Amino acid sequence: MHSFGYRANAFLTFAITILALMCAMASLSDNFNSPSPTSQVQVLNINWFQKKPDGDDEVSLTLNISANLQSLFTWNTKQVFVFLAAEYETPKNSLNQQQNYLGTFMGTALPESLCPTCFVSIEGLLPHY
Numbered sequence: 001m002h003s004f005g006y007r008a009n010a011f012l013t014f015a016i017t018i019l020a021l022m023c024a025m026a027s028l029s030d031n032f033n034s035p036s037p038t039s040q041v042q043v044l045n046i047n048w049f050q051k052k053p054d055g056d057d058e059v060s061l062t063l064n065i066s067a068n069l070q071s072l073f074t075w076n077t078k079q080v081f082v083f084l085a086a087e088y089e090t091p092k093n094s095l096n097q098q099q100n101y102l103g104t105f106m107g108t109a110l111p112e113s114l115c116p117t118c119f120v121s122i123e124g125l126l127p128h129y
Contacts, residue, residue: 026076033074039067041084057090 002010047060065084072080086098 030074030076033071035071037067037069037072039065041065057096 042064043061044064045062047062049057049059052058063084067082069080069082084100088096090096
């Protein structure tokens with residue numbers, strides 16, 4: 001018959017093969033997820049706009065932001081980092097870009113009643129730096 005070493009080798013090889021197959025299936029299953037987050041941004045007020053001495057523009061806005069991030073959360077996603085990006089034109093520059101970090105949201109692929117952080121609503125957002 002086969003020794004203990006042969007049987008342990010066969011068992012471990014089979015177990016690692018099954019584990020690799022399960023990892024491949026889990027990785028491929030994430031390709032079928034098509035995230036479709038929705039959001040709305042409303043500018044409530046332009047608090048001030050000024051030109052700085054170095055030529056840059058500086059603006060302070062008050063915003064209302066609401067977003068449904070539930071489709072971003074899958075079995076493999078536990079945390080989402082959210083940024084707000086703005087692009088605008090001025091007579092001097094054809095493209096200006098600005099990004100602000102809004103926060104880190106944690107959740108799961110569950111309904112709103114079980115995952116309240118998947119639905120973001122920020123009212124009266126002012127810059128904090």
